[in-house]
Amino acid sequence: MAAKETVYVISDSVGETAEFVVKAVATQFNGGNIAIRRSSYVEDTEDLEDAIMMAKQGNSIIAYTLVVPALKEYLDRRTKEEGITAIDLLSPLMDAFIKKFNKEPEHRPGLMRRLDDDYFRKVDAIEFAVKYDDGRDPRGVEKADIVLIGVSRTSKTPLSMYLAHHRYKVANVPLVPEVAPPDEIFSIQRGKCVGLIITPDKLNEIRKERLKALGLTSHANYASFERILEELDYAEKIMKRVGCPIINVSNKAVEETASLILDVLKIERSSTR
Structure with missing residues (x-):
């Protein structure tokens, strides 16, 4: 042969x-x-x-x-x-x-290899954001680079996906008065968690639009001022207990809020060194 x-x-x-x-x-x-x-x-x-x-x-x-x-x-x-x-x-x-x-x-x-590694880190971060979206699995809190907490419609999911495209593994947890938050957020590493708040007027507007998109009446409890104030008050208490920095997302684009998140976490982490 x-x-x-x-x-x-x-x-x-x-x-x-x-x-x-x-x-x-x-x-x-x-x-x-x-x-x-x-x-x-x-x-x-x-x-x-x-x-x-x-x-x-x-x-x-x-x-x-x-x-x-x-x-x-x-x-x-x-x-x-x-x-x-x-x-x-x-x-x-x-x-x-x-x-x-x-x-x-x-x-x-080796620049091509670096590009490939960068791409796969981004894919991993996106998959992470999907897996640990909306408090689906509290174990993600411990594994995440960044944890976002806040009431419904404070852009937690869009922010998680935006940051994932920048290779950050993000978990987000909704704060609802009727559901106790996972224990993991109270033992979270400093400089890892951010609370998201919003003005009642803006949240009312957003939730009404959400209900309209779902074909539901805008008078549902979800969009009522009484319910919104209750949720925001509850969320603020949880955030103070966690001791995390808080960002007001009212009238802010996702890109702007994401930049603020990275800035405040950088400050938090540097203060613990």
């Missing part, structure tokens, strides 16, 4: 991009029956020499993604001296970016 043709993939990062491209090309030749040998996180010329010698012995191709100029220049020179075919997978597109957008690349390896 004939030995497989081999392509050496060299990268100053993981090398996944180069390997994917090589595999895509290889499928066009004999169904992709080719061996790939990856040299990842190449940091110096010694690492390059190892891969160059192996490629020379096997009469193989080198495909590489090197963003550090010194490593690229060394590899180009040495492969030319050794008569090895070396394919630069990044430079053509990199050069096009430079010419078209008139910007210089950072020449730092």
Whole structure:
């Protein structure tokens, strides 16, 4: 049985991009029956020499993604001296970016991996916000980066999702006079919880609109001033017991409130150090 043709993939990062491209090309030749040998996180010329010698012995191709100029220049020179075919997978597109957008690349390896990690942290935070929304599971209070407490219609859920898109794991807990809040919020770490309040007039307006959207009468107890004042008074007592900073969300956009939340928590955390 004939030995497989081999392509050496060299990268100053993981090398996944180069390997994917090589595999895509290889499928066009004999169904992709080719061996790939990856040299990842190449940091110096010694690492390059190892891969160059192996490629020379096997009469193989080198495909590489090197963003550090010194490593690229060394590899180009040495492969030319050794008569090895070396394919630069990044430079053509990199050069096009430079010419078209008139910007210089950072020449730092691993940036794609950092972007991937950032993306997955965001996904985790969004899933967390959904799982621990509206006090669904009090265990989220202990796991969260930020905990929001307040009466219904103080933007707890929109704020949780907005902050999740900024990679914060947020749990929110509704405060209702008839339902005791979870014990976890009273032992919460300082600098982690924020109470959300709103003026009675604004809450009345919002709740009436909510009832209208649901096809219900605006005279329901949910939107009555007496009920709203009762809830706000109860929520204030809980927030004082928790000892958390309080933000009034009346007439504030979600983005503005989120910024205030991060600011006050930063102050709270710094005061405990």
